[in-house]
Amino acid sequence: MPARPKSRPFVLTAAVVVVLALAAWALATSLSDDTPASQVPAADSADAGFARDMAVHHQQAVEMSYIVRDQTDDEDVRRLAYDIAQTQANQRGMLFGWLDLWELPKISADGYMAWMKDQGHGEHQAKGGSLMPGMATADELEQLGKLKGQQAEVLYLQLMIDHHMGGVTMARACTQQCEVKAEKRLAQGMVEAQQSEMKLMTDMLRERGSAPR
Numbered sequence: 001m002p003a004r005p006k007s008r009p010f011v012l013t014a015a016v017v018v019v020l021a022l023a024a025w026a027l028a029t030s031l032s033d034d035t036p037a038s039q040v041p042a043a044d045s046a047d048a049g050f051a052r053d054m055a056v057h058h059q060q061a062v063e064m065s066y067i068v069r070d071q072t073d074d075e076d077v078r079r080l081a082y083d084i085a086q087t088q089a090n091q092r093g094m095l096f097g098w099l100d101l102w103e104l105p106k107i108s109a110d111g112y113m114a115w116m117k118d119q120g121h122g123e124h125q126a127k128g129g130s131l132m133p134g135m136a137t138a139d140e141l142e143q144l145g146k147l148k149g150q151q152a153e154v155l156y157l158q159l160m161i162d163h164h165m166g167g168v169t170m171a172r173a174c175t176q177q178c179e180v181k182a183e184k185r186l187a188q189g190m191v192e193a194q195q196s197e198m199k200l201m202t203d204m205l206r207e208r209g210s211a212p213r
Contacts, residue, residue, distance in 0.1 A: 039179070040102045046177035048104050049115025050187065051095040053132060054170055056112070058088040058095075060135055061163055064156060067144050071152035076204065084160065084197070091186065098183065116173050134166015154210045157201045161212045164194040164201075 041047035065085035069078050099106050108114060112132050129137040136144075136159045144155050167190060174187035205211055 041104070041180065043104050043108075044110065044115070045179070046115045046174060047180050047183055048099065048102065049108065049113075050170065050174040050178055050183065051098050052106055052108055053112050053115070054167070054174075054190075055092045055095040055106070057132055057135060057163070057167055057170065058092040060141075061085070061088045061160065061167075062092070064136065064141065064144060064159060064163070067141070068152055068156040071144070071148055071156075072150075074150075074153055077153045077156065080197075080200070080204075081156070087193070091190070094186065098180075113170075115177070116170070132166060133169055134163045136163065150208055154205060154208055157205050157208075158210070158213050161198050161201050161205075164198050168194050168198075 062085045065081035065088075069081045069085075072078065096106060127135075127137060129139070140155075140159060144152060144159065147155055171187040171190040171194070175184050175191065178184050178187065202212055
């Protein structure tokens with residue numbers, strides 16, 4: 001059987017740019033109604049903190065998804081990885097777009113997760129060497145890049161379940177603490193979508209004789 005062609009980053013990048021341009025236009029329209037100029041979030045608000053931190057969190061999910069697409073020929077895993085990469089790249093563009101519209105910095109001097117200090121991070125804590133709850137470490141990303149076939153599939157699914165768990169914790173906090181309606185709706189959508197994907201990935205691990213970590 002002929003080898004599957006590798007993904008083409010330059011084609012995908014162009015597609016993502018188009019998607020993000022459309023997303024930026026859509027979020028600008030929605031925010032014009034949801035966030036009057038007098039109600040722009042403060043730099044240390046939950047709205048700004050969630051936008052900054054979730055954008056970073058999403059970027060790693062995109063990275064892991066493109067790694068595994070080159071490490072396996074399994075159509076189900078490749079399709080899932082592509083869907084996660086496209087969805088989270090789109091959402092990342094929206095989050096950074098909000099920060100641009102609010103004229104707020106994309107990096108906080110207080111560090112990651114400071115906006116959740118009153119609520120805490122829940123039971124799902126950041127691992128040693130990772131930036132935020134659910135995020136993989138540099139060693140785990142390196143390991144993923146070295147594995148092939150089913151071994152790569154299993155590690156990817158396990159890492160992504162952890163990643164979604166951390167993301168859901170953050171998104172739930174935004175639904176409770178954020179003030180901008182459009183952002184709260186996006187956060188609630190993240191909770192629902194990522195919970196559904198976690199169930200799917202758990203089933204995929206079971207099919208491969210494995211389980212979440």
